[in-house]
Amino acid sequence: MMVEPPQTEANPLRQALPRAQAPQPCAIVLFGATGDLAHRKLVPALYRLYHRGHLPTECAIVGFGRRDWSDDDLRKEYEASFPASEKGGDFKDVWPQFASRIVFTPGTFDDPGAFRALKAKLEELDRTHGTRGNRVFYMAVDPEFFRPIIDQLGEAELIHDWRQESPWSRVVVEKPFGHDLESARQLSRDVSRVLDEDQVYRIDHYLGKETVQNILALRFGNSIFEPLWNRRRVASIQITVAEEVGMPGNRGSYYDSAGAIRDMVQNHMLQLLCLVAMEPPVDLSADAVRSEKVKVLQALPRWTPEEVYRHVVRAQYSAGSIEGADVPGYRQEKGVAADSTTAPYVAMRLTLNNWRWAGVPIFLRTGKRLPKRATEIAIQFKKPPTQLFDVEHDGNSAGNQLVLRIQPNEGASLTFEAKIPGSRRRLQEVRMDFRYGTAFASPPPEAYERLLLDVMLGDPTLFTRTDEVENAWRFIGSILDAWDRPDAPPPVEYPAGSWGPQAADELIKRDGATWRRL
Numbered sequence: 001m002m003v004e005p006p007q008t009e010a011n012p013l014r015q016a017l018p019r020a021q022a023p024q025p026c027a028i029v030l031f032g033a034t035g036d037l038a039h040r041k042l043v044p045a046l047y048r049l050y051h052r053g054h055l056p057t058e059c060a061i062v063g064f065g066r067r068d069w070s071d072d073d074l075r076k077e078y079e080a081s082f083p084a085s086e087k088g089g090d091f092k093d094v095w096p097q098f099a100s101r102i103v104f105t106p107g108t109f110d111d112p113g114a115f116r117a118l119k120a121k122l123e124e125l126d127r128t129h130g131t132r133g134n135r136v137f138y139m140a141v142d143p144e145f146f147r148p149i150i151d152q153l154g155e156a157e158l159i160h161d162w163r164q165e166s167p168w169s170r171v172v173v174e175k176p177f178g179h180d181l182e183s184a185r186q187l188s189r190d191v192s193r194v195l196d197e198d199q200v201y202r203i204d205h206y207l208g209k210e211t212v213q214n215i216l217a218l219r220f221g222n223s224i225f226e227p228l229w230n231r232r233r234v235a236s237i238q239i240t241v242a243e244e245v246g247m248p249g250n251r252g253s254y255y256d257s258a259g260a261i262r263d264m265v266q267n268h269m270l271q272l273l274c275l276v277a278m279e280p281p282v283d284l285s286a287d288a289v290r291s292e293k294v295k296v297l298q299a300l301p302r303w304t305p306e307e308v309y310r311h312v313v314r315a316q317y318s319a320g321s322i323e324g325a326d327v328p329g330y331r332q333e334k335g336v337a338a339d340s341t342t343a344p345y346v347a348m349r350l351t352l353n354n355w356r357w358a359g360v361p362i363f364l365r366t367g368k369r370l371p372k373r374a375t376e377i378a379i380q381f382k383k384p385p386t387q388l389f390d391v392e393h394d395g396n397s398a399g400n401q402l403v404l405r406i407q408p409n410e411g412a413s414l415t416f417e418a419k420i421p422g423s424r425r426r427l428q429e430v431r432m433d434f435r436y437g438t439a440f441a442s443p444p445p446e447a448y449e450r451l452l453l454d455v456m457l458g459d460p461t462l463f464t465r466t467d468e469v470e471n472a473w474r475f476i477g478s479i480l481d482a483w484d485r486p487d488a489p490p491p492v493e494y495p496a497g498s499w500g501p502q503a504a505d506e507l508i509k510r511d512g513a514t515w516r517r518l
């Protein structure tokens, strides 16, 4: 029996997700259904969509995995790992309705029989759950399985012809898409044997964050910022993605082959940079936005190895303490080689080779085991041409700074100088602040909610196109090649729980700047 999803929120202004469009009936197949991503992010996001009434009524979730589980086993697993903080309210009534849509199909990715069984299961769901042949295949698996799964989907004729409007098939590919430029190109070629580009949704979950989408709203939905948004008015840009976590669970073994450069910079940080630096698109269609982003990636520097050593700092954390607890150094983490040169911290200074930004230093930094989790973008504006007032601080005034807080405390603030009341002409820095939580009366939804909904709606705007991925790899490739050379300086160290290595402070000091204290 089908149960109608509850319609819980009456006030549409509180809804950060679009209401106008409802996705068509579909089945969502999760490859890697027993893995961490499905448990921690995907299933909770699907539940929340269901709870808000955004999942189609005719919908099924198909877990595909190696275990010998029943539908009930999978439902219980997902329920047990659901965030405890969200299990209050009407959870105990709504969860069973949601869970009744979850089914499990056992199988391995190299077994054509398992994919034939999957096909039969999907056809059965078309009849029992009204999913009408529409399918989302979500690859929440290690990258080495992307190709075998796509091949099997093709072999089993599970992918519909892209030219037909319905039924449709869409494949969501998690990052990393390739390991370098060559492997990314090879993967694109392999994928294109089975899928059309329109059927491939390369996910970068940062693009699903409400605050990240707000970068475009702030820039192009207002008229006051854009005239200042260029090399004439901007002194520098800083993008920070700081994390407290180290290598939880079995993360170390994947991470040691990636490092911050592949895990964070190639995708999340370059995407943030694209949104900050791009030209206004002609409209907000997927291709218009993505074409402007590609131009930013094409303007990234082409560095020689010596330039990489000068402009990029890589570092590993040594043992230290976070919030009073002792934590091991990177090389002592489970799954990490004792002589690893992989860097969980990267800082770099770059400039973009285009008219808008030429000469403006852009600083990126990201690292694990930093003192706290914080992602922000800071636009530092130039100082006034003359100083008429006495400035009341230690010389480290931020001056005019626009800070976009991506997470946590989502929002934005603008700092400027104001006259301290009294007879003297003294100035002090003050701040105007916008907070999502207070302005919109609810916290922004999780990135995966928005992205899953967009896949079901067939809107690829927030997914990366193949030329974006390749241009990002081209830039990252020059850094990786330089680090691979025998004369490359090894990673430097920083104590866990500190704000990174001294070399990163020296890097930014060369431009007379300092990293923002977060």
Ligand code: BG6
Residues within 6 Å of the ligand: 243, 263, 375
């Ligand atoms: C993932 C990375 O893509 O993003 C992780 O693989 C990282 O290493 C995570 O911790 C950070 O995501 P968020 O949304 O918590 O900032």
